[in-house]
Amino acid sequence: MTGWRHQTLGRNIDRSKPLRFSFDGQDVDGFAGDTLASALIASGQRILGRSFKYHRPRGLWGMGAEEPNAVLDVRHGSEHWPNTRATLARAQDGMTVTSVNAWPTARGDMFRLMDLAHRFLPAGFYYKTFMALPWRFYEPMIRRMAGLGRVDPSCAPRADVAQVSAECDVLVIGAGPAGIAAAKAAAETGKRVWLVEESSQLGGTLRWRGGEIGGTPWQEFAAATREIVLAAGGRILTETTLWGAFDHGSFAAWERGVPERHWRIRSTRTILASGGIERPVWFANNDLPGVMSAEAAFHHLILYGAAPGRRVLLAMASDRGVPVARALTDAGVEVTLVDARKTPVDCGVPRVTGRIEAAHGRRGVDSATVNGKRIACDTILCAGGTTPTLHIWCQAGGKLDWDASRDMLVPRPGTAPMTVVGAAAGVLDLETAVEDGWAAGSEIEATNRPAPKSPPDHVFRPDPSLPGRQWIDLQNDVTLKDVTLAAREGFSSVEHLKRYTTLGMATDQGRTSNFAGLTAMAAVTDRTIPATGTTTYRPPFQPVPLRAIAGPARGALYHAPKRLTLEDMHRAAGARFREYGGWLRPATYGAGDETTVARIEAQTARQSVGVFDASPLGKLDVIGPGAADLLDFTGYVRMSTLKPGRARYGFMLSETGIVYDDGVVLRLAEDHFLVSTSSSHVEGVRYRLEDARQDRIGRGRVFIHDITQGFTTLTVTGPKAREMCRKAGIELPDLPHMGVGQTSFEGSPMRVARISFTGDLSYELSVPANLAHALHDRLDTALPEVGGCWIGLEAVLILRAEKGFILIGKDTDGATMPHDLGWGGPRTRREDEYIGKRSLFTPEAQGDKRRQLVGLRVRDGDAVIATGSHLIEDQGARRSLGFVTSSCFSPTLKRPIALALLENGRDRIGGSVQVFNDGEVRSAEVTMACAFDPKGEYLDG
């Protein structure tokens, strides 16, 4: 036990509000305001997890998103957050926190012996093993061991994260000193500034390092910034991770507070002040619990009063470590500086010139080797330098340049549409960072720049001459030896290094490892850092739960199915609903087995009358002097020869000649057509019509109006349809089959079309939606008088299948052309141009092995053929000749029926095929697609 709680330090915690949570079964005490990390340090917990591959003990390293080790499973009440960074999770009373990748606990992990076999488990070992036995022998074991954390299916994530779009004049990312200065300067010019900060407070490192901005205490400056930003109409978001930069100044940000929100922000100008991350120092066993970032230790001490240990070695090569050492000393910690510089500056803290070569200890640091000598300690703090945080810059397309004088990769100006200031730009001096921020916010050139510094006295690099293992990537367990191995095996490109070793591929995204991997590979391959290059940063900046992006889109809100005007009436009649073509429609009515009910409904419609809601069928008004030309060009069947008051069935083809949609076109007047589309294809057909309208026919000659949802259409079908309408008080116009007319209903026009999708006498009655209930009531009252009933889509599908009428996408596939369906007339007769015409005459289109629509009749009982069954020859090689597209039991014919697409189907009519499904083979006769009333005698009732 090394960490402890200082008696007075801890400006973020409220000691009047103690709390308690459990970690791996042990109680941990903390205070309101603590993070899980600070509470765990303060309670002396050192081992917070086990490493990914070797199951080595790991402790806290950092203070934010860069934390590679303290990834925990957190539960609170009914909520569960797997793989949560302890540094970013607020501690709450009653939480249950467990380590991941360890069993039963991090401290007593059963798999810790894996480390003894480390010689056999280097990077990429799995490419060279698991070969002696079939892969399926290894797979279950590997799957159990792989991955990080577990999802609990019983804890459904909340679906309540608001998705909000916003815009601003200036977006400032990061509220450290440079960011605050930039925000204030921009707001003072009247700009609407949005300032986004990942932590809960403004100030960045000033919160623990302290300091003044322009002679003013930083707290006052931050408060003034807040005031002026809000007064100028801007906004400050804290506890918000800006996780992605996208095109055209769009950014995504996840606000983790209450309420939780996901923002899509578009800014006119962007200033990136995302700071930097402290680099590790590399020595043998640098992964032991107790090895920590110096800046993180400073952060936890001042903000939470959580001290990492009692005897600390602080490895550094610049003065940035000095304030850390002083603060720890003032807090009562024994600190020894291990300064790697040749000419270190005396700062009043005990100091050793040299370097740490190894850390020692079994479950945590208990000593270190410095300059060949063993020194007792319980904590090693690393101030290895600073890596600018440039993920957002790179996501926006920005490039990086190597600055040897600062030992950093810095943004290359002009390569991304944002300004970078502060530590993110490699500026660590407070005064300069503030000045740069101010200039960026004011849109002026920065002045008084300090002279370029000479290269640092000493830079930390992984040293292959040191004995022992040095960890480069803590989260993915990648060592320096893995980097040299990769180079030796030819994976010397930085992209190959990443993928071969998995360096930088963990959830910390290589924040503490990418630089070391890059420099190690450069050294091993004798290249410069620029020549070695960097990998690509992609969103998200840090893990974002999918529920934050999905928002409320769950269950009924996941997808917007369209709803019928008469849904309430159908429900009252006992309808069971299902989605068809993007609409929620009645499948059947009443209780009982749905298949049985559907058959009864179909039988009733065949014998008497059935009524169904056909409102979803598309209704596109095509109006203008060019209307006929448009439909002729976009349709396979000519409509210009259709007389007003008549309807005609046709197809719309794609340019490749494939059937896109089918439907009926009604001609209402010389220059007015109504195109009926499949319910799922309304937008698609409208788009295709619009495309041809604008590009070929002429914008002023024809217009398209979608009036689908303005009208309710109820279809009355069956031999008693006419009688039914009369009893309902509907005066039908005298129409032939495929005729359209109008009558009056409740003082408004009602369109009547005699179009049949069932093969029986049918009337489609269309009224404005506000008269839908009145029409429904009239028909509902008349139904019992004729022995009819409401029928759902399942019954309609049976009725149309009996007639061999197709459903696009079910009885057609991505290769079906109209002549495959028996519609070869227009192809041979039309001389004018229409979309898809030329594709109908390719060798492929004219081939003799095309799959054609046929019917199937089984002779071995009443069992329905499974839809999707393959059709094969009676004898010979088992090759698929096609498949069953629709199949059901026909109550009219009292036997199973099916439709299929069969190779050379029409020539096979009268013959037989085998029907193969899931190991079962049946025999079927090939027939015409229409199984009922092929002469259409039932159409007139």
Place this chain on the structure above:
Amino acid sequence: MDERLWTDRALADGEAIAAAGCRISRSGTGHQTLVSGDLTAAISMLAPDAPLLGFAEVSDTPEQAIRIARDHALLVTSNPVQEDPGWHSAGFALSDAGNRFACLDLAGHGAMDVLAHGLASAAPVGSPSAALYFVGLPVLVTGTRTGLKLWVDQAHLTYLTGFIARIGRNAGPAFDS
């Protein structure tokens, strides 16, 4: 997800939802007519007092022409227009839109906030077209003295009711007032 078990429904007349500092209720829709082509001629003939409205533009008149595209608009009138559907020699096409659109009235300072919850990017203030995508669905947005009106396809009303109710229940204001 089993759509067979859904029990959600559309906002009914007389009901209201509170969300993001805003009260959402059903509003009257009048008679709806789609016109395309020479909009000036169409409006002059069919609803001479109707202003042509773009995004969130305010009009107190009961008759309005809500612009959808350059040559396409929705006429909202108190009474049915006197002309028949079809082509008119003045240069426009006319369709009876029936009751294609339902109308939601968003009254309150949070009206734009409610909108912000469903837009993929910032609201198109100043656009001559009132059409945009809200939660991925095409809608028209006009203004009132107290907020906005959302003209939505009837078939989407249930979904949008559920979505807006969710805003009211969970997420708090989009923009803290």
